[in-house]
Amino acid sequence: MTDIDRHATSDGTVTTTDLLVGGMTCAACVGRVEKKLGRLEGVSASVNLATGRARVSHPGTVSPQDLISAVEGAGYTAQLPPAEKENGEAPGTGSPGATGPGELQRLLITAALSLPVLVLSMVPALQFTNWQWLCFNLTAPVVGWSAWSFHQRALKGLRHATATMDTLVSLGVLASFAWSTYALFLGGAGQPGMRMPFSVLPGAGTGSAHLYLEATVSVPLFVLAGRCLEDRAKRGTGSALRALAELGARDVELTAKERGRRIPVAELRVGQEFVVRPGEKVATDGVVTEGNSALDLSLVTGESTPAEVGPGSAVVGASINVGGLLVVRATAVGADTQLARITRLVTDAQAGKARMQRLADAVAGVFVPAIVTVACTVLGFWLGAGADGAAAVTAAVAVLVVACPCALGLAIPTAFLAATGRGAQLGVLIRGPEALERLQGIDTIVFDKTGTLTTGHMTLAGTTVVEGVSADEVLRLAGAVEYGSEHPIGRAVTTAARQAAEGGKLPPVTGFRAVPGTGVSGDADGHRVAVGRPRDRTALPKVLEQALDQAEAAARTAVVVEIDGRPVAVLAVGDTLRPGAYAAVRQLRKLGIEPILVTGDSPVAARAVARQVGIDEVHASITPEGKAAIVADLQADGCRVAVIGDGVNDAAALARAELGIAMGGGTDAAIGAADITLVREDMQAVVAAVRLTRRTLSTIRANLAWAFGYNVVTVPLAATGWLNPMFAALAMSGSSVLVVVNSLRLRACSPTPRGSASRTTLALEAAR
Numbered sequence: 001m002t003d004i005d006r007h008a009t010s011d012g013t014v015t016t017t018d019l020l021v022g023g024m025t026c027a028a029c030v031g032r033v034e035k036k037l038g039r040l041e042g043v044s045a046s047v048n049l050a051t052g053r054a055r056v057s058h059p060g061t062v063s064p065q066d067l068i069s070a071v072e073g074a075g076y077t078a079q080l081p082p083a084e085k086e087n088g089e090a091p092g093t094g095s096p097g098a099t100g101p102g103e104l105q106r107l108l109i110t111a112a113l114s115l116p117v118l119v120l121s122m123v124p125a126l127q128f129t130n131w132q133w134l135c136f137n138l139t140a141p142v143v144g145w146s147a148w149s150f151h152q153r154a155l156k157g158l159r160h161a162t163a164t165m166d167t168l169v170s171l172g173v174l175a176s177f178a179w180s181t182y183a184l185f186l187g188g189a190g191q192p193g194m195r196m197p198f199s200v201l202p203g204a205g206t207g208s209a210h211l212y213l214e215a216t217v218s219v220p221l222f223v224l225a226g227r228c229l230e231d232r233a234k235r236g237t238g239s240a241l242r243a244l245a246e247l248g249a250r251d252v253e254l255t256a257k258e259r260g261r262r263i264p265v266a267e268l269r270v271g272q273e274f275v276v277r278p279g280e281k282v283a284t285d286g287v288v289t290e291g292n293s294a295l296d297l298s299l300v301t302g303e304s305t306p307a308e309v310g311p312g313s314a315v316v317g318a319s320i321n322v323g324g325l326l327v328v329r330a331t332a333v334g335a336d337t338q339l340a341r342i343t344r345l346v347t348d349a350q351a352g353k354a355r356m357q358r359l360a361d362a363v364a365g366v367f368v369p370a371i372v373t374v375a376c377t378v379l380g381f382w383l384g385a386g387a388d389g390a391a392a393v394t395a396a397v398a399v400l401v402v403a404c405p406c407a408l409g410l411a412i413p414t415a416f417l418a419a420t421g422r423g424a425q426l427g428v429l430i431r432g433p434e435a436l437e438r439l440q441g442i443d444t445i446v447f448d449k450t451g452t453l454t455t456g457h458m459t460l461a462g463t464t465v466v467e468g469v470s471a472d473e474v475l476r477l478a479g480a481v482e483y484g485s486e487h488p489i490g491r492a493v494t495t496a497a498r499q500a501a502e503g504g505k506l507p508p509v510t511g512f513r514a515v516p517g518t519g520v521s522g523d524a525d526g527h528r529v530a531v532g533r534p535r536d537r538t539a540l541p542k543v544l545e546q547a548l549d550q551a552e553a554a555a556r557t558a559v560v561v562e563i564d565g566r567p568v569a570v571l572a573v574g575d576t577l578r579p580g581a582y583a584a585v586r587q588l589r590k591l592g593i594e595p596i597l598v599t600g601d602s603p604v605a606a607r608a609v610a611r612q613v614g615i616d617e618v619h620a621s622i623t624p625e626g627k628a629a630i631v632a633d634l635q636a637d638g639c640r641v642a643v644i645g646d647g648v649n650d651a652a653a654l655a656r657a658e659l660g661i662a663m664g665g666g667t668d669a670a671i672g673a674a675d676i677t678l679v680r681e682d683m684q685a686v687v688a689a690v691r692l693t694r695r696t697l698s699t700i701r702a703n704l705a706w707a708f709g710y711n712v713v714t715v716p717l718a719a720t721g722w723l724n725p726m727f728a729a730l731a732m733s734g735s736s737v738l739v740v741v742n743s744l745r746l747r748a749c750s751p752t753p754r755g756s757a758s759r760t761t762l763a764l765e766a767a768r
Contacts, residue, residue, distance in 0.1 A: 013059055013060055014057055014058070014059060014060075015057070015058055015059070015060055016055065016056070016057050017055075017056050017058065017064050017067060017080075018053055018054070018055055018056075018080070018081055019053070019054040019056060019064075019067060019068065019071065019078045019079065019080065019081075020052055020053060020054075020078065020079050020080070020081055021033055021047065021052055021053070021054050021071055021076055021077070021078050022052065022076060022077035022078070022079075023075070023076040023077055023153065024047075024049055024052065024076060025153065025164060025165050025166055025227075026049070026164055026165035026166075026368075026408075026409050027049060027367075027408045027409025027410075028162070028163065028164040028165065028367065028368050028409075029049070029076070029164050029165075029409075030047045030048075030049050030409055032074050032075075032157075032160070032162050032164070033045070033047045033054060033071055033074055033076060034046070034047050034054075035074075036070050036071065036073060036074035037054065037056055037067060037070050037071065039070070040058065040062055040066065040067070040070055041059070041061075041062070042058060042059040042061075042062065043056060043057070043058040043059075043062055043067070044056070044057050044058075045057075048413050049409040049410060049413055050410060050413035050414045050416075050417050051413070051417060053081075054067075054071070054078070064080060068080075073160075074160060075153070075156035075157060075159070075160055103224070103227075103228065104228065106146060106224065107221075107224045107225060107228055109146070110142055110146040110217075110220055110221050110224055111221060111225075113138045113139075113141060113142050113146070113217065114138070114142060114217035114218065114220075114221045116134070116135070116138055117135045117138050117139055117213050117214060117217045118214050118217065118218060118726075120134070120135055121135065121196065121211070121213060121214035122214060124195055124196065124197055127194075127195050127196065129192050129193055130192055132184060132189060132190065132194055132196070132211060132213075133184070133190065135211075135213045136180070136181075136184055136213065138217075139177065139180070139213045139216050139217050142216065142217045142220055142221075143173055143174070143177045143216060143220075146220045146221075146224070147169070147170065147173050147219075147220040149166075150166045150169045150170045150173065150220070150223070151170045151173075151174075153166035153170075154166045154167040154169075154170035154171070163368040163369050163372060164368055165368065167368055167372065168368060168371060168372070168400045168401065168403055169219060169220070169223055169400075169401070171372070171375070171400050172215075172219050172397050172400040172401040172725070172729075173216055173219050173220060175393060175396065175397050175400070176212040176213075176215045176216045176219075176393070176397045176725060177212075177213075177216045179212055179389070179390070179393045180211045180212050180213050180216060183211055183390075184211070189211055196211055212390075212393070212394070212397065212725065214726050215397060215401075215724075215725035215726045215729070218725075218726040218729045218730070219401050219725070219726075219729040221729075222729040222730050222732070222733040223729065223732070223733050225733060226732075226733025226734065226736055226737055227733075227736075229737045248265065248281070248283075248317060248318050248339060249265055249280070249281040249282070249283045249284075249317070249318065250264065250265060251263060251264050251265060251283075252264075252265050252268055252274045252283035252284075253274060253275045253277075254272060254273065254274050254275070255273045255274060255275055255327055257273070258272055258273055258274070265283050265284065265333075266334070268283060268284055268330055268333050269330065269333060270330050270331060270332065270333055271329065271330065272329070272330050273289060273327055273328065273329045273330075274286075274327070274328055274330065275325065275326070275327055275328075276293075276321045276325070276326040276327075276328055277321065277325055278293070278321055278322065278323060278324065278325065279320070279321065279322075280320070280321055281317075281318055281319065281320055281321075282295065282315050282316065282317055282318065282319045282320075282321065282326075282328060283317060283328075283330070284317040284330050284332060284333050284337055285314070285315065285316055285317045285330070285331050285332040285333075285336075285337045285338055286314075286315055286317075286328040286329050286330045286331050286332075287312065287313070287314055287315070287328065287329050287331055288309050288310060288311055288312065288313045288314075288315060288326055288327070288328055289311060289327050289328065289329050290311060290326070290327035290504075291310070291311075291324055291325050291326040291327055291504075292308070292309070292310040292311075292323070292324055292326075292499065292503075292504060293308075293309055293321055293322070293323030293324040293325070293326050294306035294307065294308050294309070294321075294322050294323040295307050295309055295315060295316075295319040295320065295321060295322065295323075296319060296320040296321075296322050297316060297319045297680070306322055306323075307319075308499070309326070310495075310498060310499045310504050311498055311504045312495060312498070314331075315328055316337075316338050316339070317332075317337045317338065317339050318339045338664075338679075367403070367408070367711075368403075371399065371400065371403040371715070372400070374399055374715065374719065375396045375397075375399040375400045376396070378392075378395045378396050378399055378718075378719045379392050379393070379395070379396035382395055382396075382721075391721060394721065394724075394725060395718065395719060395720070395721045397725045397728075398718035398719075398721075398723045398724070398725045398728045399715060399718040399719050401718075401725055401728040401729045401732055402714045402715060402717075402718045402723060402728035402729075402731060402732050403711060403714075403715060403732070407703070407706065407707035407710060407735045407736050407738075407739045408704075408707045408708070410703075410736060410739050410740055410743075411700065411703035411704050411706075411707045411739050412433075412700050412703065412704070414703075414739065414740050414743035414744075415696055415699045415700045415703060415742075415743040415746060416433055416436070416696065416700075417743070418696075418743045418744060418746040418747055419436070419692060419693075419695075419696040419699075419746050419749075421747070422692060422746055422747055422749050423688075423689070423692055424679075426680075426685065426688040426689075426692065427664075427678060427679040427680030427682070427685045427688070428676060428677075428678060428679070428685055428688055428689045428692065429664070429676065429677040429678075429679060430675075430676055430689075431674070431675045431676065431677075432675075434675070435659060435675035435676055436693050436696055436697065437697070438640075438658050438659045438675065439642065439659050439675075439676070439689065439690065439693040440693055440694065440697050441640045441658070442593060442640050442641070442642045442658065442659055442690075443592060443593055443594065443639055443640050444593065444594050444596065444634055444639040444640065444641045444642070445588060445593050445594070445595050445596070445641070445642045445643075445644060445686070446596050446597075446598050446627075446630070446631060446634070446641060446642070446643045446644070446653065446657070447595060447596065447597050447598070447615070447644055447645075448598065448599055448627075448643075448644065448645035448646065448650050449597060449599035449601050449605070449606060449609050450575060450599065450600075450601060450646075451645075451646035451663060452578075452644055452645055452646050452650075452663055453577060453578060453581050453597070453609055453613060453683070454575040454576060454577055454578060454581075454609060455575060455576055455577075455578055455681070456575060456646065457492075457575065458488045458489060458491070458492040458557075458573050458574065458575060459492050459495070459496065459573070459574070459575075459576050460475075460492055460493060460495075460496035460571060460572070460573055461554075461556055461572045461573060461574045461576055462547075462551070462556075462571075462572040463475060463569060463570075463571055463572075464543060464544060464547035464569060464570045464572075465568060465569040466541050466543060466544065466567075466568050466569070467543075469568045469569065471569070472500060474561055474563070474568055474569045475493075475496060475497050475500055475571075476497055476500070476501055476506060476507070477507070477524050477525065477527060477529045477561075477563065478493055478497065478529065478531050478561045478569070478571065479493050479494045479495075479496065479497020479498060479501070479506055480494075480497065480506040480507045480508070480509050480522075480524045480529075481509055481512070481520055481521065481522045481524060481529045481530075481531055482494045482497075482520060482531055483506060483509065484509065484512045484514070484520065484522070485514055485520050489557055489559060489573045490520065490531075492573045493531065493559075493571060493573065494506075507524045507525045508524070509522040509523065509524045510522065510523045510524075511523045515532070517533075518532045518533060519531050519532015519533060519559065520532065527563050527564055528563070528564050528565065529561070529562070529563055530561070530562040531559050531560075531561050531562075531571070532559055532560065533559060533560070534548060534558075534559075534560045534567075539567070540560070540567050541567065544560065544567060544569070544570045547570040547572065548560075548570055550572075551570070551572040551574075553608070554572075554574065554608050555574065555602075555604050555605035555607075555608035555609070556572045556573060556574030557572070557573050557574060558570050558571065558572050558573070559571050559573065577609070577612055577613065578681055578682065578683045579681060579682045579683065579684075580682040580683045580684040581612075581613045581683045582612065582613045582614055583683075583684060583687075584683035584684050584686050584687050585613045585614050585615060585683075586614060587684075587687045588686065588687060588690070591687070591690055591691075593642075593690065594617075595613075595615050595617075596615065596617045596618075596619070596634075597609065597610050597615045597617065597618045597619065598619040598622055598627050598630055598653075599618075599619070599620055599621075599622060600620075600621065600622055600623065600624075600627075600649060601620060601621070602620060602621065603618075603620040603621060605620075606618050606619075606620035607620070623649075624649040624650070624651075624652050624653070625652065627643075627649070627650065627652065627653035628652040628653045628655075628656045630653075631643060631653050631656045631657050632656060635657075635658075640658050641657045641658055641659075642657055642658065642659040642660070642661055643656075643657040643659075643660055643661065644660075644661040644662070644663070644678075644686065645660075645661075645662065645663070646662060646663035650662075654674050659675050659676065660674035660675050660676070661674055661675070661676045661677075661678060661686065661689070662674035662676070662677050662678070663677075663678055664677050664678055664679040664680070676689055691749070691750075692746075692749050695746060695749050696746060696749075699742060699743060699745065699746055702742060703739045703742055703743065706735070706738065706739060706742075707735070707739060710731075710735045714728070714731060
């Protein structure tokens with residue numbers, strides 16, 4: 001497989017390619033890269049400043065190398081993401097443009113050179129004879145070496161007739177240094193014994209003898225420090241995705257029949273069996289063939305309660321075995337595993353852009369040229385008004401330095417980066433920013449029943465036995481006889497029996513016989529055992545007759561177990577509720593979202609489930625087309641509808657709704673039509689998605705308010721001479737860091753309001 005094949009997927013005549021773009025520092029850079037790529041025929045691009053990624057859609061006639069050349073032509077670096085590693089790490093999970101040792105070293109050297117200049121400039125009592133020349137000699141390497149990357153990128157922008165934040169920084173540093181050089185050599189500031197007062201407000205010194213060396217060194221120092229902090233914070237917003245990529249096991253122990261050796265996970269193949277010891281991670285997706293245990297799925301799907309597994313149970317790669325020894329047969333490896341699919345979905349989601357982000361990028365695209373114009377206008381105004389050159393330069397430099405389009409470019413992508421990572425931890429996979437925006441306005445949610453509110457699998461829901469008979473023994477014998485049946489009821493009984501039996505072993509059966517529509521029978525442990533539909537209810541003991549009535553009321557299928565011709569038990573089999581279904585419905589109502597049940601199942605079964613979860617409005621026996629029609633009717637009544645389902649019959653309704661939510665264990669058609677996928681089985685994931693969305697959009701609004709408000713306030717202050725350039729540099733660097741740190745708070749977003757409330761609702765659910 002070539003590098004291009006690994007990173008580009010074709011859809012008809014259109015290909016999508018991801019690129020890692022280096023050298024971007026603000027939202028103006030994003031617009032520049034997108035514009036340059038967009039000039040290629042048939043190419044459209046979405047660039048994310050927070051991740052340093054460009055997702056490009058282009059015709060097959062445009063090669064990835066053409067895209068890389070276009071980005072480099074705009075003055076930036078570009079490369080294809082590295083191929084997926086053997087340990088399962090997703091490509092490109094690192095932070096492009098991350099601050100490395102070289103940048104940190106540059107910051108430390110800049111601080112060592114700058115601090116003496118700042119102290120001497122700000123504390124007149126420490127100013128000795130010819131102090132200004134020492135400061136000048138310390139400042140020169142800061143201007144020429146520390147700030148070189150800003151000058152270099154500003155020059156590249158000038159060659160391409162564009163301006164970015166680096167342009168502002170470079171102009172501010174050069175302007176203040178040029179004035180200080182003039183003052184030292186020609187303006188009288190170089191005289192021995194010269195003293196310079198300092199004030200928080202500019203204009204403390206007048207005339208050409210005033211120096212701005214403190215502003216010259218503070219701008220690179222604070223900007224470099226801000227970028228180091230900003231980069232560290234940005235890596236924090238993507239930590240959940242990197243954690244996902246690192247979850248997988250590194251090696252695996254094969255069973256004795258597979259030669260019992262330990263091999264790297266990358267060499268494992270579908271169909272091979274491997275051993276999972278207590279405390280180890282499951283190497284890949286598979287099915288348990290031997291042993292019983294409990295698996296901790298919290299790191300993969302967000303499930304808080306360990307899942308009990310036994311022979312025949314499906315297991316997920318990267319889950320942790322917290323119980324006994326298991327033997328697992330691999331059913332998926334590499335990119336086909338659930339963990340790999342989750343990582344891909346999260347990575348793809350982070351490549352998208354919200355409408356608000358496009359607006360912010362558009363503003364940032366004209367922001368820098370506007371600020372340069374304002375700075376030139378301010379300089380001319382002050383000089384024309386008769387102010388001395390020092391005051392005019394102070395105001396112009398402050399305008400250049402304080403302006404910050406960085407915060408605009410980071411306000412939305414960092415919040416979304418943190419939200420998608422946190423969502424993955426909670427078992428919620430969000431397809432893109434548009435899904436977040438739509439989920440915010442949802443007021444009605446349409447639930448499917450089978451596979452959504454319920455598990456979609458027949459399980460043993462209850463066992464009722466006559467007095468003097470052991471329920472475990474009855475289940476063991478019934479499960480043994482049903483082992484030869486292919487009926488879903490029989491499989492449910494057998495699965496429950498094997499999970500309850502020691503070592504999952506059932507007694508052998510002879511004389512097995514199956515009668516369609518009636519049941520099965522056979523000899524086990526010296527008894528004649530029959531399992532099937534009741535033949536004569538009146539002949540049953542009263543306790544069993546009541547059990548049949550209760551099963552019918554709950555829309556469950558009941559079978560009678562006879563041992564040696566005597567009815568001894570009733571086994572109720574049915575599709576059980578998903579964990580947290582009742583609590584989820586209740587909490588959705590509290591969030592202002594009305595639940596509706598729409599199912600193709602019978603009215604009796606639909607009403608039984610609706611009663612258990614607390615849904616009032618029920619539509620039963622509905623066709624797939626009918627589901628989409630119900631969604632359309634709700635929309636016509638002014639409702640903003642989300643649909644949650646898992647099957648092919650839900651795909652039309654999922655696509656018709658404002659927002660489609662698919663169960664992760666559902667069909668590919670449902671997942672493909674959905675905007676959000678729920679990985680974990682607990683229905684609390686729906687509530688988690690709503691709460692996470694609202695918290696994310698609240699964070700984005702706060703970020704944008706700061707990004708816009710900061711410039712609205714500080715630029716006029718700088719233009720009117722009320723902002724010292726040194727403090728302007730500190731404020732500019734701090735604004736970007738503040739936006740990213742605010743986004744980081746999403747990593748602690750909790751899916752439940754406050755622990756105790758969730759326990760109460762779960763207790764109510766258990767009581768029902």
